[in-house]
Amino acid sequence: MMTIDKTLNLIRPNIARLQPYSSARIEFTGSNTILLDANENPYSFINEEMEINRYPDPLQRFAKEKIALLKQVEPNRVFLGNGSDEAVDLIIRCFCEPAKDSIALFAPTYGMYSVCAAINNVAVRQFLLNDDFSININQFFDNLSTDTKVVFICSPNNPTGNAQPIETIEQILSQFNGIVVVDEAYIDFYSGKSTSSLLEKYPNLIVLQTFSKAWAMAGARIGIAFAHQNIIKILNKVKFPYNIGVPSLKVLERALEKTASAKMLVNQIIDEREMLKMKLQALPCVEKVYPSDTNFLLVKTNDANSIYRYLLSRMIVVRNRTNEPLCENCLRITVGKPEENQRLIAILKTYKP
Ligand SMILES: Cc1ncc(COP(=O)(O)O)c(C=O)c1O
Structure with a gap:
């Protein structure tokens, strides 16, 4: 020691x-x-x-x-x-x-x-x-x-x-x-x-x-x-x-x-994270959403490069982590505002491989 x-x-x-x-x-x-x-x-x-x-x-x-x-x-x-x-x-x-x-x-x-x-x-x-x-x-x-x-x-x-x-x-x-x-x-x-x-x-x-x-x-x-x-x-x-x-x-x-306001925002984001996780898990292009102790989700997809480009073409920017070790086909998605997360899910529903 x-x-x-x-x-x-x-x-x-x-x-x-x-x-x-x-x-x-x-x-x-x-x-x-x-x-x-x-x-x-x-x-x-x-x-x-x-x-x-x-x-x-x-x-x-x-x-x-x-x-x-x-x-x-x-x-x-x-x-x-x-x-x-x-x-x-x-x-x-x-x-x-x-x-x-x-x-x-x-x-x-x-x-x-x-x-x-x-x-x-x-x-x-x-x-x-x-x-x-x-x-x-x-x-x-x-x-x-x-x-x-x-x-x-x-x-x-x-x-x-x-x-x-x-x-x-x-x-x-x-x-x-x-x-x-x-x-x-x-x-x-x-x-x-x-x-x-x-x-x-x-x-x-x-x-x-x-x-x-x-x-x-x-x-x-x-x-x-x-x-x-x-x-x-x-x-x-x-x-x-x-x-x-x-x-x-x-x-x-x-x-x-304003520590109470910061705490409230954190709780709101945690709730939103769990909701987003559920919705992502239900999508055909998503294989797995990893558990998260953060304000983002690591999402294993069936084709990270293609989904990343598709989202960009629809003006949604996420982080493509597919080249990181242990993260093949993974996207890292920050939890946004409810309307942003809803838009993300709506766009992902229209994704075709
Ligand atoms: C793990 C980790 N540490 C540090 C930082 C950077 O923090 P800061 O904005 O305080 O430089 C980030 C930003 O994404 C992060 O993910």
């Missing part, structure tokens, strides 16, 4: 030594201050109320306090990124030496882990999920490479839609001598527990969540990483100083006052 000291030893030496960019605004907490430190324009002609002429708080302190309360974690265990994609990239940059270290992932999964690794010249060790999309723990530990510093577990997983049992994740956390990232982008659509309950126990755990899905704010680009406070400090050191803009932070603060 990893201690925090062992975990911090995994940080690339140049990152551990790094003196971050420091802005006067990091020390600033008061209001009614005369701000002459950052070469901003003192005037605002676009949005006076929003103070768009000012740089945002680099540490997003106000939002983090609220998120910490909501998620029952300490505020110093919260990192905010420009989408959770930023956190994925930062984690690889902080822990993996280019051309030397690797990440591991369980395929098929979210594509950005491999893309960020490739951008950073970090190798990807890919482990295939079982046919039921569960993780093959023995295969993972038997074939684990000594150069693997970070393992990504997407739970609930994109594109398969299933969550991994928390016991499986804990087994990896307790036996893997590296960083374990659990990407919980879809956690709010899942009835099980978040891995964030394990943060105290495992200093090598980083949990990613996002405001892009359940919180309906994909356009604001705000993702969260929960981790040990010393890992959060490293991520803060490496990120661009002002990584989340003023408008996004304002929207986030408003959203955090």
Whole structure:
């Protein structure tokens, strides 16, 4: 099992030594201050109320306090990124030496882990999920490479839609001598527990969540990483100083006052998902709809390429996953509004092979 000291030893030496960019605004907490430190324009002609002429708080302190309360974690265990994609990239940059270290992932999964690794010249060790999309723990530990510093577990997983049992994740956390990232982008659509309950126990755990899905704010680009406070400090050191803009932070603060509305939307989408699943299953072109803990359905069809093109010709865009491992002839379909889902079903009824 990893201690925090062992975990911090995994940080690339140049990152551990790094003196971050420091802005006067990091020390600033008061209001009614005369701000002459950052070469901003003192005037605002676009949005006076929003103070768009000012740089945002680099540490997003106000939002983090609220998120910490909501998620029952300490505020110093919260990192905010420009989408959770930023956190994925930062984690690889902080822990993996280019051309030397690797990440591991369980395929098929979210594509950005491999893309960020490739951008950073970090190798990807890919482990295939079982046919039921569960993780093959023995295969993972038997074939684990000594150069693997970070393992990504997407739970609930994109594109398969299933969550991994928390016991499986804990087994990896307790036996893997590296960083374990659990990407919980879809956690709010899942009835099980978040891995964030394990943060105290495992200093090598980083949990990613996002405001892009359940919180309906994909356009604001705000993702969260929960981790040990010393890992959060490293991520803060490496990120661009002002990584989340003023408008996004304002929207986030408003959203955090409306948690009941977000919860209601999630329940509505879950109900709609189950209805859509039933209707899809009744279609002749559909062989199987996989169980989903997310806001999308993975649908096995009799010809994904042809159905994908047919839907496009009728102005409906879904995701063709047929070339992903274990996903032959599968389409990934996001749960839309009721009228959008009805239209999808109506069009699919007219599909002829
Ligand atoms: C599993 C998973 N993680 C992360 C993301 C990206 O999230 P964000 O919008 O916060 O960058 C996605 C987006 O589809 C996703 O499916």
